[in-house]
Amino acid sequence: MSQSIQTKTAASNVKKAAVTPIIQGTNIGKSYGQDIILERVNVSVQEGEFITLVGASGCGKSTFLKMILGIETATEGELLLDGKPIPNEPGSDRGIVFQQYSVFPHMTVLENVIAAKGFQKSSITGYLFGKEKKVAKQEAAEMLAQVGLGHALNRYPHELSGGMKQRLAIAQAVICKPRILLLDEPFGALDPGIRADMHALVLDLWHKHKLTIFMVTHDLKEGFYLGTRLWVFDKLRHDPHSPNAYGASITYDLPVGHMPEPLYDEIDQQLRPLTKMEQPISSME
Amino acid sequence: MGLNMKKMINLKPSRTSAIIIGLLPFVLLLVIYMVSSDARLAINPSDKMLPAFSQMGDAIYRMAFEPSRRTGDYVFWQDTLSSLGRLGAGVLIAALLGLVIGLLTGALPVVNASFSPLLTVISLVPPLALLPILFIVVGLGEASKITLIAIGITPFIARDIQRRTQEIPTEQLVKAQTLGASTSQILIRVLLPQIMPKLIDAIRLSLGSGWLFLIAAEAISSTDGLGYRIFLVRRYLAMDIILPYVAWITLLAFLIDFLLARLNRRLFPWSLEGGA
Numbered sequence: 180m181s182q183s184i185q186t187k188t189a190a191s192n193v194k195k196a197a198v199t200p201i202i203q204g205t206n207i208g209k210s211y212g213q214d215i216i217l218e219r220v221n222v223s224v225q226e227g228e229f230i231t232l233v234g235a236s237g238c239g240k241s242t243f244l245k246m247i248l249g250i251e252t253a254t255e256g257e258l259l260l261d262g263k264p265i266p267n268e269p270g271s272d273r274g275i276v277f278q279q280y281s282v283f284p285h286m287t288v289l290e291n292v293i294a295a296k297g298f299q300k301s302s303i304t305g306y307l308f309g310k311e312k313k314v315a316k317q318e319a320a321e322m323l324a325q326v327g328l329g330h331a332l333n334r335y336p337h338e339l340s341g342g343m344k345q346r347l348a349i350a351q352a353v354i355c356k357p358r359i360l361l362l363d364e365p366f367g368a369l370d371p372g373i374r375a376d377m378h379a380l381v382l383d384l385w386h387k388h389k390l391t392i393f394m395v396t397h398d399l400k401e402g403f404y405l406g407t408r409l410w411v412f413d414k415l416r417h418d419p420h421s422p423n424a425y426g427a428s429i430t431y432d433l434p435v436g437h438m439p440e441p442l443y444d445e446i447d448q449q450l451r452p453l454t455k456m457e458q459p460i461s462s463m464e
Numbered sequence: 465m466g467l468n469m470k471k472m473i474n475l476k477p478s479r480t481s482a483i484i485i486g487l488l489p490f491v492l493l494l495v496i497y498m499v500s501s502d503a504r505l506a507i508n509p510s511d512k513m514l515p516a517f518s519q520m521g522d523a524i525y526r527m528a529f530e531p532s533r534r535t536g537d538y539v540f541w542q543d544t545l546s547s548l549g550r551l552g553a554g555v556l557i558a559a560l561l562g563l564v565i566g567l568l569t570g571a572l573p574v575v576n577a578s579f580s581p582l583l584t585v586i587s588l589v590p591p592l593a594l595l596p597i598l599f600i601v602v603g604l605g606e607a608s609k610i611t612l613i614a615i616g617i618t619p620f621i622a623r624d625i626q627r628r629t630q631e632i633p634t635e636q637l638v639k640a641q642t643l644g645a646s647t648s649q650i651l652i653r654v655l656l657p658q659i660m661p662k663l664i665d666a667i668r669l670s671l672g673s674g675w676l677f678l679i680a681a682e683a684i685s686s687t688d689g690l691g692y693r694i695f696l697v698r699r700y701l702a703m704d705i706i707l708p709y710v711a712w713i714t715l716l717a718f719l720i721d722f723l724l725a726r727l728n729r730r731l732f733p734w735s736l737e738g739g740a
Contacts, residue, residue: 270644275642277638283636284735295643297649297653298646304648305653335733351643355643
């Protein structure tokens with residue numbers, strides 16, 4: 180198995196040569212005072228990739244996502260978007276779907292998506308009128324039909340199921356034509372059956388709209404099933420007396436679809452909290 | 465009181481028994497009043513402390529349906545109108561100021577940093593202590609009473625709205641930005657509509673103090689109003705007017721609260737079920 184650990188960055192070296200990567204990070208670190216969350220993260224992502232981020236909780240995968248989003252900044256290293264430093268606030272080139280609170284509760288399903296269109300306009304209120312509104316409404320309705328909410332246009336979010344809310348959040352994000360779509364455990368709270376439908380939806384939108392997707396998930400299976408590339412966040416070094424002395428890094432960077440069975444089991448084992456607790460003991464021997 | 469008696473903490477009244485035991489204290493108070501009133505009037509028919517309901521009815525009938533000999537006004541309605549006008553104006557001003565201050569300090573950290581300490585200090589000033597200053601600065605007319613109400617409840621509404629604004633999940637603000645929203649668009653389209661039902665709630669909570677400041681201001685300087693009347697007729701120990709007036713103020717307070725609650729449900733049906 181140690182063989183595969185050493186060849187972990189095999190995934191993305193294919194077409195790196197000419198094209199500027201859409202996201203490039205060198206030696207990225209993040210710490211809050213003494214607590215180190217991330218260290219030495221090196222990544223390069225081409226447009227159109229679908230990356231899933233897995234790892235135990237507290238391993239910095241969401242922090243990394245928030246850096247791309249622009250609401251967290253790296254305390255070390257450099258994160259580039261199209262070769263330029265990433266903006267330190269959210270913008271319309273990077274869409275997001277959170278696990279919850281991603282839609283506006285005071286607007287109906289249709290209004291939620293029309294508002295998203297209105298926000299694209301640089302006016303004080305972002306309200307649309309006349310022909311503009313008509314066009315936006317048409318477009319919003321089409322988008323909602325695409326995500327399977329065509330029948331629920333006039334409902335308020337509190338009248339929707341968890342899965343429908345996430346479909347709405349995704350429709351909102353995609354209609355703004357972001358280049359990067361960030362998904363922060365978007366299906367974590369959904370039932371397994373509904374999750375499968377959501378996977379199909381995300382893959383469909385990824386193809387149709389040529390998105391670059393980063394998706395954080397707790398579910399390793401989901402990470403393997405979706406997307407083109409898998410990142411495993413974990414700590415390389417571990418001090419049992421001071422758990423926050425070392426940060427996590429990307430320990431595996433794998434192309435999805437060519438995964439040998441034993442490696443899957445190994446990562447699966449690594450992510451289980453049980454083995455986590457055993458690790459310090461064996462390292463003391 | 466057998467062995468199978470539930471613990472007090474688990475004992476819940478049924479719907480009908482809840483209504484009955486809820487009404488009981490009211491009935492009890494009424495009965496006690498009537499008995500005491502009868503007892504006093506039996507000893508001294510011209511006693512003014514606990515007038516009979518018939519006496520109160522007569523007094524209010526005179527005030528409400530017979531024009532005043534001095535001014536020709538129907539005093540009861542004139543008082544009601546003046547007081548409600550002052551309360552309404554004061555609360556409206558406070559709501560607008562509180563909304564703007566609360567929304568801006570709640571949403572914009574820079575405004576918050578420059579405004580919050582001042583707001584905290586102002587909210588600690590007892591508004592009634594400012595009344596003499598108001599009389600000096602804006603005079604004894606309507607303005608001073610309305611200003612007192614506004615000054616008295618604006619800090620409460622502003623701080624409540626500030627807190628409510630901060631409670632809106634940051635996910636929504638981030639989401640709006642990823643959809644391309646500007647600061648003003650987020651304020652007007654995302655925060656303001658979600659704050660409106662909270663504003664009505666804040667108004668409902670502040671109406672109690674609103675009445676307090678209104679009656680205090682009317683008691684000190686006025687020529688009409690519910691508070692003015694109570695304090696005026698106090699000189700003649702006219703409990704037959706004071707008690708119905710107090711009941712009337714209570715009823716008005718209840719009705720306003722009830723109507724605002726209804727308005728909230730009517731205007732903002734989405735706000736009943738927490739966040740999305």
